[in-house]
Amino acid sequence: MTPRRKRLLAVLAVLGGVGLATAVAIKAFDNNLSYFYDPSQVADGKAPGDKSFRIGGMVTQGSVARTPGTLEVHFVLTDFAHSVPVSYTGLLPDLFREGQGIIAHGRLQGGVFVADEVLAKHDEKYTPPEVAKSMKRPAAEGRT
Amino acid sequence: MIPELGTLALVLALLLAAAQAFFGLVGAQRNRQSWMAAVTPAVAGVWVFVTAAFAILAYSIVVHDFSVQYVAANSNSELPLLYRIAAVWGAHEGSLLLWIELLATWALLVAALSGGLPIAFRARVLGVLGLVGVGFTLFTLLTSSPFARLIPAAADGADLNPLLQDPALAAHPPMLYMGYVGTSVAFAFAVAAMLSGQLDAAWARWTRPWTVAAWMCLTVGIALGSWWAYYVLGWGGWWFWDPVENASFMPWLATTALIHSLAVTEKRGLFKSWTLLLAVFAFSLSLLGTFLVRSGVLVSVHAFASDPSRGLFILGLLLFFIVGSLTLYAVRAPSLKSDGGFELVSRESFLLLNNALLVAAAGLILVGELWPLLMDAFDLGKISVGPPYYNMVFMVPMVPLVLLLGVGMHAGWRRALLKSRQRLLLTLAAAAIVAALLIALVGYGGPGAPLTIVCFAAGLFVMASALIEPIEQWRRGLKLPRAALGMAIAHFGVGVWLMGVTGVVSYKVEKDVSLAPGESTEISGYTFRYEGTRPVAGPNFEALEARVVISRGGKVIAELPTQKRTYRVQKNPMTHAGIDVAWNRDLFVALGDDLGQGKWSMRVQYKPLVRYIWLGAVVMAIGGLVAILDRRYRVRRTADEPAAAPGTARKTA
Secondary structure (H helix, E strand, O other), X not given: OOHHHHHHHHHHHHHHHHHHHHHHXXXXXXXXXXXXXXXXXXXXXXXXXXXXXEEEEEEOOOOOEEOOOOOEEEEEEEOOOOEXXXXXEOOXXXXXXXXXXXXXXXXXXXXXXXXXXXXXXXXXXXXXXXXHHHOOOOHHHHOO | OHHHHHHHHHHHHHHHHHHHHHHHHHHHHHOOHHHHHOHHHHHHHHHHHXXXXXXXXXXXXXXXXXXXXXXXXXXXXXXXXXXXHHHHHOOHHHHHHHHHHHHHHHHHHHHHHOOOXXXXXXXXXXXXXXXXXXXXXXXXXXXXXXXXXXXXXXXXXXXXXXXXXXXXXXXXXXXXXXXXHHHHHHHHHHHHHHHHOOOOHHHHHHHHHHHHHHHHHHHHHHHHHHHHHHHHHOOOOOOOOOHHHHHHHHHHHHHHHHHHHHHHHXXXXXXXXXXXXXXXXXXXXXXXXXHHHHOOOOOOOOOOOOOHHHHHHHHHHHHHHHHHHHHHHHHHHHHOOOOOOOOOOOHHHHHHHHHHHHHHHHXXXXXXXXXXXXXXXXXXXXXXXXXXXXXXXXHHHHXXXXXXXXXXXXXXXXXXXXXXXXXXXXXXXXXXXXXXXXXXXXXXXXXXXXXXXXXXXHHHHHHHHHHHHHHHHHHOOOOOOHHHHHHHHHHHHHHHHHHHHHHHHHHOEEEEEEEOOOOEEEEOOEEEEEEEEXXXXXXXXXXXXXXXXXXXXXXXXXXXXXXXXXXXXXXXXXXXXXXXXXXXXXXXXXXXXXXXXXXXXXXXXXXXXXXXXHHHHHHHHHHHHHHHOOHHHOOOOOOOOOOOOOOOOOOOO
């Protein structure tokens, strides 16, 4: 093989690789992006009704209700302007608590956000920045 | 008084690091012997003062000096000694001090072990490390001093985050940082090469052991983090594609690529500018990781601080090093010609593919990592990129990579695949496929998904293929050079790791249940019976302990206690999982919440082969260690050799 052809081959291989990588990335991206909305955006109807997304807010004091003896739990997420009821079946993270900022992943079903995952951060001083921002309050207030 | 001495020590270290950078870089440029001779004492001085600062912080924590803000925020009078020491790097300020300490240690090691290098080259390497040290010491002093006072002093400390009170996590940050910071050595070698124009086989041979050492630490550090996440954080998950995990994984991928590219540069004089670029990438990705983690732009367990000035400072540092080194690269790279070409099927082309695939994986992970930040910055909505994206972009390059690895190990330099091995490799591949099918059928009762079989077969094939060379040499009574043996071990580790990943991903079973005392649940033939809870107390926590008895076919195999702990100071509950370990699986129980009516929620899991993930990583690291110890990498001091001027090529047999 002449050096020229070799170089051509190398360039083609690189281009092919990059092209393939891009195609894979775009496809994987499309399916796996999940958007974040706060309760006010959900109340305004900005959140998709047919796709899953993430919602973040503060767990309203006194809103956590369990169906006794089962893994089903209901609570209300708020950004102090609007609230969204959430239902979840499964184990809650250790730091899930009333008054704590959390993020839930799931979809809307008839006005209730049915979560398949609930995330609380692993530090009691910590409020997820997205939640802190959507609640528009000084960060210092969130500290204990 | 003592904490102020810590600040003083850091300031002195900063000045000495500046001297180290100046005498190293400018001295080499002007060829002033006396300036270059000053570099080594400066390196030693930096290490002494940084270590003093480090020791002072440790001392303040150990003796409970709660007038130091960092101590008051991250320790407590009840905290056990081990975790008081771990608290030194348990939060932002201290972890930066650890960064600087490890950088000083790397520089000291380079200074001590590189006596045989050309004087100007060595001065430049240490000068670049000095520059990095100046940046980070300045950052610590200006934005994140661990010695800041708290007036009035706290009566007691706010305690270390309970999640961090764990032996694996005490070791995870030092190991990981050792790797992160270690990439700066490869970077310094690359910059020195670009400055001096010397980039030959000798250069690659000097750089290789340092790169492998950094890679080894990264490997162990990441594995420790994953293991910790498995039993503390993740309720049994071992990798989450959390942005911070990615931040450590991208430098790992780049460093892995660099190790392989360096091999080609050493043996064949090829890929020269690519090797330099990879060294720059690896270090940049380490800095990027530090920036992402320490600036608070990422939502993560690891994000200690969200002080904007810190983020800006690190971003500035990041830009300085990336822009600076890439500019240098743009100026110098064209003059670095690779010598000669290679055949389409040769070890070179296998290593080229290795690099392309590793860098593609790192690049695609980087896209997923940065995309949400960009979207947010331009106010296009808040998104997150889910694990399926990462699984996909990681799998697609990795499966071919592992398959190519099994064959590529036996390709010769320059020429084609070794003829004598072709038959053996085909036989091994066929055997691996049969064995993979058997594992699925006999071990897990089904033919298995095609991807599962492919991955099991690839793992077995790589393990077998890695053993060919050592066994052949052993049978001939020859000793394999340590570098080749290390390579075989590390590649064997890749196979082990892949077996673990495939097993746990394909066959894990997880179940959330609610159980009253005496009730039981069953997964994968194992019966988990909940016996009841009782209160227990630890040194600085209270806990409720649930007893779960696991049996199979009526025979009791394990009795697992799992705890819900409440730490006395920080009050947040923490789950301490119960895990039963066997060679082929873990059984995992984590206690959830009191559901009322005497029932508790619990997560029970069956994790086949999960241990092999970490075992594989450890085997890879051992391979690295063996390779570093090869005699070839020992820099011989040659008395008759002149102090090489810039551009002098040193050819050694």
